[in-house]
Amino acid sequence: MSQCVFCRIVSGELPATFLYEDDGVVAFPDLHPAAPTHVLVVPRRHVASLADDAADDQDLLGRLLLAAAEVARRLGIAATGYRIVINTGPQAGQLVPHLHLHLLAGRELGWPPG
DSSP: OTTOHHHHHHHTSSOOOOSEEOSSEEEEEOSSOSSSEEEEEEESSOOOOTTSSGGGGHHHHHHHHHHHHHHHHHHTOTTTOOEEEOOOSGGGTOOSSSOOEEEEESSOOOSSOO
């Protein structure tokens, strides 16, 4: 997936400041933040969306959530609260076809979202 922007970031072809990284996951600030804190948590391996063979990726999905929680702790927002969003497919707002979590915080987040 050499054309995938997140694959290019993960490989180092495009610049990003990693707030978290391990052998399977990276996290970096969103270039177009929707909240004062807006971090993307991305698997290193290309998975197009949550709808693509997610049953085979249970470990990866857990690692993404745990990485997001660690980023929240590192940024000092774990105690005040944050939201995790996964958009799946174009109608849900998934703009990049690479599975990713949005970690949002730093302002009051209304409910219902959308």
